[in-house]
Amino acid sequence: MAQRHGDTLIFSAPPVIAAHAAVGGKKESRSPLAEGFDELSRDNRLGQKTWEAAEKVLQLRAGRLCLQKAGAAERSVNLVLAGDLQAQCTASNYTMRELDIPFAGVFGACSTMAEALGLGAALCAGGMAEGILAMASGHFCAAERQFRTPLSYGAVRTPTSQWTATAAGCCLLRPAGPGVLIRAATFGRVQDYRVRDINNMGAAMAPAAAATLLHYLADTHTQPAALDCIYTGDLGRVGSDLLAQLLEAEGIGPYHHEDCGCLLYGSDPQVHSGGSGPGCCASVLSAHILPRLESGELKRVVFIATGALMSQTTFLQKESIPAIAHLVELAAPAAAQEE
Amino acid sequence: MAQRHGDTLIFSAPPVIAAHAAVGGKKESRSPLAEGFDELSRDNRLGQKTWEAAEKVLQLRAGRLCLQKAGAAERSVNLVLAGDLQAQCTASNYTMRELDIPFAGVFGACSTMAEALGLGAALCAGGMAEGILAMASGHFCAAERQFRTPLSYGAVRTPTSQWTATAAGCCLLRPAGPGVLIRAATFGRVQDYRVRDINNMGAAMAPAAAATLLHYLADTHTQPAALDCIYTGDLGRVGSDLLAQLLEAEGIGPYHHEDCGCLLYGSDPQVHSGGSGPGCCASVLSAHILPRLESGELKRVVFIATGALMSQTTFLQKESIPAIAHLVELAAPAAAQEE
Structure with missing residues (x-):
């Protein structure tokens, strides 16, 4: 259960993040945080023909690694809450074609992970799920052509611009337990x-x-x-x-x-x-x-x-x-x- | 609370749809269901410069009419779950710029309304919200150029094709009460x-x-x-x-x-x-x-x-x-x- 104060839900019996995983691409391999990643690929295509398909592979890897680290089967998860930046959230949709788990797509652009964690925690705390995966992904090359210009234009990036991470993260939420x-x-x-x-x-x-x-x-x-x-x-x-x-x-x-x-x-x-x-x-x-x-x-x-x-x-x-x-x-x- | 059986949540104290509203455009004005709509516009632009902005107006009208029919203030709603077909769900995002209510974007393409109702009902039944708006919208002209070809191409539509409704619907969910x-x-x-x-x-x-x-x-x-x-x-x-x-x-x-x-x-x-x-x-x-x-x-x-x-x-x-x-x-x- 939870107490609501204004816009905030305070969980009287807090749900937990039972397991989590992070995967990344080439630039992320040189990140100061690289050691904390579960998998890093020096090939941003991840063996796929398109950047969009590569992002799907990233998200799927994050999801599967998270389940593996938890020692959890897909059937122990009631719902996946996932989203991404591709138009119509296709990185998540195509990821979920590979996972046999009920799926509710979420969209919050770069806020997606916190949205999924918040919704997932509320559903766990409310007795609505025993296991929820919260996932989000991005891919630099897919995002640049989605929002700005194709990479091959070689447009100069401004000092205020940010670099879309080629990365995905996944958390397994449970109503209680270690985590x-x-x-x-x-x-x-x-x-x-x-x-x-x-x-x-x-x-x-x-x-x-x-x-x-x-x-x-x-x-x-x-x-x-x-x-x-x-x-x-x-x-x-x-x-x-x-x-x-x-x-x-x-x-x-x-x-x-x-x-x-x-x-x-x-x-x-x-x-x-x-x-x-x-x-x-x-x-x-x-x-x-x-x-x-x-x-x-x-x-x-x-x-x-x-x-x-x-x-x-x-x-x-x-x-x-x-x-x-x-x-x-x-x-x-x-x-x-x-x- | 709820009992989970397989993929289904059965709510022991079912939440209710306390109020609802539907708005539509020109073709919807000639629908056999036209009488059930709360508002119909013979101008699919709804006074806006773009189809995308027109869809935002549709969704916003549905949301406001729903609140009005319920006699509910925005502050009596804890969360809006809304989505649409525009890339990055912008019809919903720009709608929510006008409503001062916390917002979690959802994406399920044409399944969005049932996704929002399901999530909203689970949150209400779990004691996580006293009021949730579930909303979804579409616009024929915005969708055609998003998914197929610009309207001005005049492409011939195939017999299996479907017509994206220029319409929006909104439901106000409460944990209990009439509805x-x-x-x-x-x-x-x-x-x-x-x-x-x-x-x-x-x-x-x-x-x-x-x-x-x-x-x-x-x-x-x-x-x-x-x-x-x-x-x-x-x-x-x-x-x-x-x-x-x-x-x-x-x-x-x-x-x-x-x-x-x-x-x-x-x-x-x-x-x-x-x-x-x-x-x-x-x-x-x-x-x-x-x-x-x-x-x-x-x-x-x-x-x-x-x-x-x-x-x-x-x-x-x-x-x-x-x-x-x-x-x-x-x-x-x-x-x-x-x-």
Whole structure:
């Protein structure tokens, strides 16, 4: 069960992340977080004819590795909540052609992983499922031609642009048992600050991250210093700076903030502002954040995934970019809380 | 709470559809079901510059009318579950820019309404929400250029093709109270019978409808004759014939079947096989099915919305079309059960 405070569900018996997996591509192989990935491929095609099909393979690998690490059969999972950036979410749809599990597609752009975790946790906490997979993926080459220009144009990327991670992440949620606890979930409201530059997603998404975080802090009466870390995904350097300004204007602080888009690629100059895409924070969650919670190094964090909700069509129609951010509060497993 | 039997959740205290609304465009104004719509516009642009923006207006009208009919304020709703066919679900994203309610985007192509109803019912039944809006929309002109060719090409449509309804539907779900009961939900598994013709969605989707219905009948030990009607959305005439063949091969019968895609446009020859799109069954649900349950004319039905999960990209890449179907069991309100 859960108590609702404002936009936030606080789970009285928190569901857990029983297992998780992260897979990545070529650039991710050189990530400072590479060691935390379960599989890395130096071939971004993953043996497929198209980038889109390669992304499907990434997501499917993440799903299967997650089940394997949990020692769980497909039949022990009641539902998959998955999404991606391809038009009509085809990376997830074609992944689910290979998995014999009921499937509900979700779309939150780069916020997809937190949306799936929040919905999955609520369904587990409400007694509606014994096992749920939450998955998200992205692919640099599929996303560039989906949202911007074909790679072969060789367009110069601006300093504010972000690099869609060729990566996928998957978490297996259970109502109880060993694993990192999902103690609360806050679903975001759409924010639109009239940003129109599709090469500056960070600026479009920072207000959404701030809005959802403010709801969560107020709903749960939490001081930001009580959190070991506020993880956002994926504002990049530009969006992270804007988030700091927005939070300062609201009198929020002190706090410790890390952005998955900055963590994934470190100081790699090619990525400009940082990583992005549904697979970025999904893989950083599995490769970096969850292990630190499992070891007890972190006790309590929030994971806020942000999504820019435009398409190439709305961009060409000169619409501004609406954004959303969903949040889950994660805590070290009971056994690791005292370490 | 709920009991899980196989893929089906049976709600011990069924959530209700407290209010609902349907809006449509020009062709829908001539529908045999036109009287059941709350608003019909003879201008498919709805005063907007683009078809995509017009679809947003349709969905927003459906959402606002639903709240108005319920006498409910936006703040009495905890979450909106909405989706559509535009790439990156922008009709829903831009709708939610106008509504100040937390939002979780869902994608199930034409199955979106049943997916949203199933997830929403599970969240209400699990004590996770006091009010949820489930919404879906489609627009003929936006969908044709998204999936096939720009309208101005004047391409000839094949006899198996379906007509994407310019329509939107919205339901307000509550954990209890007056309204049609959602007694069970079955989330579908992806089926792919290697259909590659994007002008024959019915053939791609019929196996998904059959698979989900078979799960539901087995999970709930229901004889199909115990259902006043099996409503599918939207197989059209071609897909409905195939569903009948698939069910006959499984020894299922007798039963009464109606397809939302056939109901919406009656014998209009221009639509060929029938209506389709997320807005088709969403609006038929509100304009036709729910009123008949509310009056007690129908006591118990299943609503199975089917979705074809391809994109124009996967079509051009010569992938086959995966499909999915989600089901909710609906029952007349307690007060109307005995009439």
